[in-house]
Amino acid sequence: MSILNVTEQLYVDNTIVSSEIHTYESYLPTKLSYNDEIVIPIQEVDKFTLPCESFFEIRYLLNGITVDSIRDVSLTSTLKAYLSYSSSDSVRLQNAGWFPKLKIIDNVLVDSKGGFNLCIPLKMLMGFFEDYKKILVNVKQELVLLRSSDDLNAVISTEATDVPKVEINKLSWNIPHISVGIPQELALTKLIDRNIDIILGFRSWELVEFPELTETNRHNWPVKTTTKLETSRHIIVAFQTSRRNNVSKDMSKFDHCNIRNIKVFLNSDRYPYNDLYLDFKENKYASLYEIFAKFRQSYYELQNEPIFTPTEFKDIAPVTYIDCSHQKESIQSGPIVMRVEFESSENIPKNTSAYCLILHDKLISYNPLTKIVKQL
Numbered sequence: 001m002s003i004l005n006v007t008e009q010l011y012v013d014n015t016i017v018s019s020e021i022h023t024y025e026s027y028l029p030t031k032l033s034y035n036d037e038i039v040i041p042i043q044e045v046d047k048f049t050l051p052c053e054s055f056f057e058i059r060y061l062l063n064g065i066t067v068d069s070i071r072d073v074s075l076t077s078t079l080k081a082y083l084s085y086s087s088s089d090s091v092r093l094q095n096a097g098w099f100p101k102l103k104i105i106d107n108v109l110v111d112s113k114g115g116f117n118l119c120i121p122l123k124m125l126m127g128f129f130e131d132y133k134k135i136l137v138n139v140k141q142e143l144v145l146l147r148s149s150d151d152l153n154a155v156i157s158t159e160a161t162d163v164p165k166v167e168i169n170k171l172s173w174n175i176p177h178i179s180v181g182i183p184q185e186l187a188l189t190k191l192i193d194r195n196i197d198i199i200l201g202f203r204s205w206e207l208v209e210f211p212e213l214t215e216t217n218r219h220n221w222p223v224k225t226t227t228k229l230e231t232s233r234h235i236i237v238a239f240q241t242s243r244r245n246n247v248s249k250d251m252s253k254f255d256h257c258n259i260r261n262i263k264v265f266l267n268s269d270r271y272p273y274n275d276l277y278l279d280f281k282e283n284k285y286a287s288l289y290e291i292f293a294k295f296r297q298s299y300y301e302l303q304n305e306p307i308f309t310p311t312e313f314k315d316i317a318p319v320t321y322i323d324c325s326h327q328k329e330s331i332q333s334g335p336i337v338m339r340v341e342f343e344s345s346e347n348i349p350k351n352t353s354a355y356c357l358i359l360h361d362k363l364i365s366y367n368p369l370t371k372i373v374k375q376l
Contacts, residue, residue, distance in 0.1 A: 017179040019050070024173045032168040034149050040173045042141040048178040048188070051141065052123060052133045060128055061142040065373040067364050068128035068204055074153065076207040077125050078252050079236050079357045082317045083295040086305035096120040100252075100307055101316070119174075127359070131202035135178050138192055138368035143173055153244060153251045160248040197365040199376075203233065204362040210354040213239075215347045221340045223356050231327065234299055234359040235264050235271075237340055238319040242351040256280045256318035257352060262342040264322045271322045279345065280314065289313050291321050298323050299359070 026038045042049065051060075059069040070076055082100065085093065090100055097109055097118045110116050122143075123130035148154070155164035180188065208223050226232060239257045243249040260278050264271045276287050292313060293306040308316060340356060363376040 014181050015184050017181055019176045019178050021174050022177050024175065026171065029170070032147070032171055034147055036147050038145040038147070038171060040143040040145075040171075042173075042175065045138050045140050048135045048137060048180065049141065050133075050135050050176040050178055052129050052131075055145045056148040057144075057146040058125060059142075059144040060126060061144065062136070062139050062364075062366055062373045063371045064140070064142070067200070067373070068126050068202070068362070070126050070205055070207075072207050072209070073125060074251065075355060076205055076357060079207075079238055079254075079317075079319065079355065080205060080359075081124065082307060082319065083236065083292065083321060084299070085307050086296070087307055088305075090307055093124070096124060098124070101312065127204045127362070128200070128202045132200055137188060137198070139366060139371070139373075145171075152247050155247060156250050157247045160246070162247050164247060192368040195367065195369045197367050197372075200364040200366065202362055202364075203359050204230075206358045206360065208356045208358065210356075213348045213352045213354055215350055217345070217347050218343045219341070219348070219354075221342075221354065221356075223338045223340055224358070226336045226338065226360065230360045230362060231336065232266065232338060232358050232360045233325045234295070235322040235324060235338075236319055236355075236357040236359075237262060237264070237322070237342070238317075238355045238357070239348075240353050240355070241349045244353060253315075254317050254319055255349075255352070256285075256314065257348055258345045259318075259320070260343050260345045262320050262322075262340065264324065265339045265341065266324060266327065266336050269328060271324050280318070281345070283314075285314060285318065286310070288318070288320060291323070292319065294323070295321050298325060 024040050024042055026032075026040045032038060038055075055073050057069065057071045058073055059066050061067065081098065085098075085100075090098060094108075095118070097116070097120065099108065102108070121129075151164045151166045154166060157164060210221055213219060238254045239259070240251070240253075241255045241257065243251050243253070243255075258280050261275050272291070278285050278288055289306075289310045293304050295304075296302045296306075297304045306313070338358070340354075364373065365376055366373040
C-alpha cells in the first residue's frame, strides 16, 4: 500500500462469515483406559472444517484412509517442540501442559485433588495439522488415539517403586466450522463439481528407535530406506539412558552420552560436511548448540529464538539437529538409504536408546466429489 494513494478504496473481507468451534467426542466416551483405541469421527461432510486449529499413537483419517500418523507421541512431540518453540511460545503453551524447564518438585499442572485440565493444539502433535492451513471440503474425518498400556513414561515420581495411573474422564476434539460468503460458497461448489483432486502437502514426523545400543564408542545405524516423494528434510538424533519405563527418571529429558561427532548419510552424501569436535566433559558443544538454535529459521523461516540457553540445552536436551533441506538432484533419483554414524569419547552407557526423528515431505490427494484419498 502506497502512502501517496489517497483515493485507494477500502476493502472489507466478507469471504468468511463465521468461524465456530464445534466439539466432537469418541464413539464410546467412557472407553478411555489403557490400550483403548479412541475414535473421534466428524461425519458432517457438507461442512467446511479447519483441522489445523483444533498417547502412544495418533492417526488422522480422511474418508477412512490414514493421511498422517505418529507413534510414541510423547517422545516425538517433545523432541520436535524443543526445537520449534521459543520461550514466549512455551508460556502460551502452558495451557497445553507444556513446561519444558519443569523440575520434579514443581507441581503446577495437577491440583491438590490430583485433577488436571488441558487444551492441546493438534499442531503440537502432528505434521499435517501444523503445515496444512486450509479448509477441507466434503470429506469425512476421523481422529484415532491409542492409549499406552501404562503411564510409567508419562509421570515422574520420587519413588522408583510407584505405579502411577492417570484416569481420563473426558476427551473431546474441538474443531472450527467455517461459514463462507455466498460467492465463496458457489466457487467451492463448482470446485467439487469439477471432479478434480486437491493436493495436501505437509511434513510428516516419523520417529525411529534403536532400543539398546551396544556398549562401544562407535556406531553405524542403518535407519531406513525412503523414496524421493518422502525425502528427509530435517533430522533430529537424541539419546536416553535408563529412562524408559523408569518412573523415577524424566522421559522428557535426553542425555548427551559424551557424543564426540555425528553424521547423517543420505546415500553417499553426508550432513553436516564438517566434523563437530564435541567434548561435553570440557563443555565444548558450542557448534551443536549453534545448529540447534538455527532450526526455526530453516524449518519455519522464523527468527531464531531457541527455548534453551546453552547450559539448559546441555542439561535438558543435548540433541543433534541435521539440516538436509538442500539436497543434490542425484540423491532424489531413486531409493534413499539413510544411516547415522556417531562416535563418543567413551563407551555408550548400558541401557541407552537412540532416537532418530525424521521430518519428511508427504503428499496426499483427495477428491471432494468421488471421495477418493490416496498418497502420491
